Amino acid sequence: MLTPVMTTQDLSQFLDEVFPQIHTGGRAYFVESVAPGEVVVRLKATDMHLRPGGTVSGPSMMALADLAAYVVILAHIGPVALAVTTxxxxxxxxxxxxxxxxxxxxxxxxxxxxxxxECGIAGEGEEDYVAHATATYSVPPR
Incomplete structure (x- = not known):
């Protein structure tokens, strides 16, 4: 099993330093937990994340999945800012x-x-996913 090398606090601090634009309009993303091979990232969805009809928008969920993918990789390889989505x-x-x-x-x-x-997105307290994502990242040479 993979062992994390960064804590929730390490990850949050690193994101604040190298990726502050995720907080444009106010802090909405939070690293909730880190475990071997896994992380949980929260989106505190506000009105800016909603689409007509009062539901969280697809682009907001895609951003959440992409950020969570970045976070789970960083949690296990360390602070490598240039890992990118492929x-x-x-x-x-x-x-x-x-x-x-x-x-x-x-x-x-x-x-x-x-x-x-692999990422599963669910409402807080809900078991059923509202979205499921897979992502591949390119990791720069260590």
Whole structure:
């Protein structure tokens, strides 16, 4: 099993330093937990994350999945700012209600140059996913 090398506090501080634009309009993303091979990232969805009809927008959920993928990789390789998304596939499964969303993201493969992750997004306190994503990241040489 993969052992994390960064804590929730380490990750939050690193994101604040190298990726402050995720907080444009106010802090909405929070690293909730880090475990072997897994992280949970929260989106505190506000009006700016909603689409007509009062549901959390697809782009907001995609951003959450992409950020969670970045976080789970960093948690296990350390502070490497230049890890980048090479692909992201998301399936929207049901309409999310307004409110916080939690993205549980798991490492499927962590290689020398590529990492593959799987993310499930659900409303807080809900078991059923509202979206499911897979992502591949390019990891710079260590």
């Amino acid at each position: 692909s992201l596939n998301i399936n929207f499964l049901r309409k999310p209600e307004p409110g916080d969303l939690l993205c549980t993201c798991r490492l499927l493969k962590l290689g020398k140059r590529l990492a593959v992750v």
